[in-house]
Amino acid sequence: MLMLGYSSAVVIFCTGLYTIMARRNLFKTVIGLSLMEASVLLVIVTSGFIPGGVPPIAPFRGVAVNPLPHAFTLTAIVIGASDIALALAFIVKLNKHYGTADIDKIRGLRG
Amino acid sequence: MSMYFVVFLYVFLVGASLAASLINDILSSVIALSIFGVLLSTAFAIMQAPDVALTQAVINSGIITAVFLAAYSQTEKPGCYGEEPDE
Amino acid sequence: MNIRLALSRLASMILCLSFGMLLFQGIAALDMDNRVTGAAAHYLSNAPAETGANNIVSAILFDYRAFDTLGESTVIFTAVCGIAMLFPRKQILHSARGLSFITRRGIGFVAPFILMYAAAIILTGHLSPGGGFQGGTVLATFTVLMCVVYGSGFESTHLPPWKKDLLESAGALLFAGVGLFGLIVGTGFLSNLSAGFPSGAPGTLFSAGSIPFLNIAVALKVGAGLSTIFYCMINIVEDRRGS
Numbered sequence: 001m002l003m004l005g006y007s008s009a010v011v012i013f014c015t016g017l018y019t020i021m022a023r024r025n026l027f028k029t030v031i032g033l034s035l036m037e038a039s040v041l042l043v044i045v046t047s048g049f050i051p052g053g054v055p056p057i058a059p060f061r062g063v064a065v066n067p068l069p070h071a072f073t074l075t076a077i078v079i080g081a082s083d084i085a086l087a088l089a090f091i092v093k094l095n096k097h098y099g100t101a102d103i104d105k106i107r108g109l110r111g
Numbered sequence: 112m113s114m115y116f117v118v119f120l121y122v123f124l125v126g127a128s129l130a131a132s133l134i135n136d137i138l139s140s141v142i143a144l145s146i147f148g149v150l151l152s153t154a155f156a157i158m159q160a161p162d163v164a165l166t167q168a169v170i171n172s173g174i175i176t177a178v179f180l181a182a183y184s185q186t187e188k189p190g191c192y193g194e195e196p197d198e
Numbered sequence: 199m200n201i202r203l204a205l206s207r208l209a210s211m212i213l214c215l216s217f218g219m220l221l222f223q224g225i226a227a228l229d230m231d232n233r234v235t236g237a238a239a240h241y242l243s244n245a246p247a248e249t250g251a252n253n254i255v256s257a258i259l260f261d262y263r264a265f266d267t268l269g270e271s272t273v274i275f276t277a278v279c280g281i282a283m284l285f286p287r288k289q290i291l292h293s294a295r296g297l298s299f300i301t302r303r304g305i306g307f308v309a310p311f312i313l314m315y316a317a318a319i320i321l322t323g324h325l326s327p328g329g330g331f332q333g334g335t336v337l338a339t340f341t342v343l344m345c346v347v348y349g350s351g352f353e354s355t356h357l358p359p360w361k362k363d364l365l366e367s368a369g370a371l372l373f374a375g376v377g378l379f380g381l382i383v384g385t386g387f388l389s390n391l392s393a394g395f396p397s398g399a400p401g402t403l404f405s406a407g408s409i410p411f412l413n414i415a416v417a418l419k420v421g422a423g424l425s426t427i428f429y430c431m432i433n434i435v436e437d438r439r440g441s
Binding site (some may be wrong): 132161165166173175177181182184185 | 255257328331338424427428
């Protein structure tokens with residue numbers, strides 16, 4: 001199950017990277033960024049998993065999984081939400097100023 | 112947790128991310144991203160991480176989708192209203 | 199689509215696939231020996247005794263690594279400041295047009311239970327999965343629900359922006375105050391049981407020292423911040439085709 005999690009996380013990361021590079025709409029860029037962040041969180045949580053483990057809530061009924069990646073991931077999820085909201089606020093302001101959400105047209109209109 | 116369910120979940124996760132990336136309509140991509148978030152929360156729950164699953168479910172479906180739709184409703188979409196005559 | 203666009207997309211896809219293969223080789227070289235070692239093993243065996251909390255992840259976030267949580271609250275505050283600077287509040291219209299009568303009455307019946315659910319997540323964060331982040335986000339989502347059902351005029355009368363600023367600052371000051379209390383007593387910034395906070399019996403509601411206070415502080419900050427983000431970004435779009 002670990003290898004399944006790692007390989008799907010790599011595929012999602014590459015999908016996010018392709019979305020950022022090859023799509024012209026700025027909303028797609030933000031969606032790609034969100035996908036990349038989610039794949040990294042999946043790798044972090046999968047790295048702490050022990051097959052046959054129980055959640056890290058005392059008292060344990062078996063072998064507990066590693067609780068340290070969970071603490072990192074909680075912080076990273078909330079920070080990811082904040083920076084996606086900031087990126088979307090920038091897109092709204094860009095759209096009000098240039099009238100379009102297409103990165104090629106914005107680069108062409110400037111100057 | 113049977114192995115078939117876990118494999119199906121991960122394949123669906125990759126499929127939802129591909130749908131969010133490749134669909135041209137923005138609204139459908141945002142909905143695919145929301146589905147991706149819920150499936151990721153289920154994957155976290157299978158990995159015995161209940162705190163992380165709760166946080167991911169609430170933040171993705173509550174805040175990220177709402178802010179995306181609020182931002183998308185503010186933009187001018189091409190070919191929607193066109194130029195209105197003033198009279 | 200023309201040939202240049204197709205060629206550029208093909209080049210990006212080849213680049214992403216090769217990068218993915220490199221990443222996979224890097225991840226496959228991680229050692230998976232299925233044991234918990236190092237600091238995490240110490241946290242798993244000693245956290246209920248040293249902090250009084252049953253939820254080990256809460257104990258790590260609010261006692262062993264509480265300074266990182268303070269930094270994360272600062273990141274949320276910075277993002278809220280950035281978004282609030284971009285959208286001036288005077289240009290936002292307030293509409294009282296929500297959904298239909300049945301929806302309003304139904305949500306009015308359900309709303310206290312949603313608030314009770316958020317309070318239960320926040321206050322029992324040291325006993326079961328939950329805590330300040332989860333409960334604060336449920337509170338922010340509750341205000342988004344109120345905006346959808348009752349219209350954005352509901353927010354301007356019941357929870358105006360200055361009240362949300364007050365709540366967010368109160369959360370930040372509570373967090374810093376709990377930390378400074380440890381400094382004043384003499385055991386160090388953000389120390390939990392050694393600074394004199396009552397430990398209580400593990401497994402009861404009033405236990406785990408300063409962790410419930412930090413949970414409430416983080417919930418106020420996250421809830422008020424995310425709600426401010428949403429309300430800064432909506433603007434009532436006038437229906438140009440007539441309604």
